[in-house]
Amino acid sequence: MSCQIDPSTIEATIAFHGHSCPGLAIGIRAAEIALRELPGVGQADLVCITETDMCGVDAIQFLTGCTFGKGNLIHRDYGKMAFSFYDRKDGKGLRLLFNQQARGALDQEMAALMGKALPTEAEQQRLQALRAEMQNRMMTLPAAELFAIQPLDQAPPRPARVLQSLACEDCGESTMESRTRRFAGRTLCIPCFARIEQKI
Known part of the structure; x- marks a missing residue:
């Protein structure tokens, strides 16, 4: 089933992110699935662990209310297009792993054009057309084709x-206790520790 989020909300999500792109569409769909599978979860109880820092994370923030500032958006820098969602109240959770095959035949041509250092005007126009087609694909494919959906029991x-x-x-700067390091009997922030301890 294609995306069921109303067009005005999608437009607001695009405005929040700053542009429309396939990555944002992936995040929109991930948020849609999470909200459908974890219905009625309040913003304080919904948690997202994102394994990427790509465009789709903005859609997840906007649509679910998970944010770094509230502590319910956690970034694990694994470089995977995967998102885990939890309901803190009942402990239910699911992990969505993007299916790279969902990109279809468009992916190779897009990658080739994106890799060009100096694309021609015609190549730039073709790339824009491919991006729009890819974005439409991400918004219309059934959820089961876009993501491997796994229940979480942890x-x-x-x-x-x-x-x-x-x-x-x-340096004298105030630092959260859990982010300090001890070295030679002194308490240091991470940048000072990294500068002094040469093994890092």
Whole structure:
């Protein structure tokens, strides 16, 4: 079944992101599936773990209300187009892994054009047409063709906590306690630790 989110909400999502693209469409569909599979979850109880930092994460923020600031959007930099969603209240969760085959035959031509250092005007126009076609494909394919959908049985991540801040003993800047490092008996922020400890 194609995307069931109303067009005005999709337009608002595009405005939030700044442009329309296939990656954003993937995020729209992931959010749609999560909201359908975890109905009635309040914004404070819905959690998303994203394994990518691509365009689709903006759609997930806009449509689900999961944000870094609230502590219910967690980025794990795995480079995978995968999104896990949890309901903290009942512990139910699912992981959506994008199916690369969903891109179809358009993918190779798009990749070739995107890889050109100096594309001609005709190539740029063709690339724009392919991107629009790919975006339409992402919005109309059935969810089962877009994602491998796996139920999750592990517990959802704990809610965000306010932690003590400590002063870095090198630069003096206030740093969340859990992000400090100890070195030679001193408490350091991550950048100072990395500069002093040469193994990193």
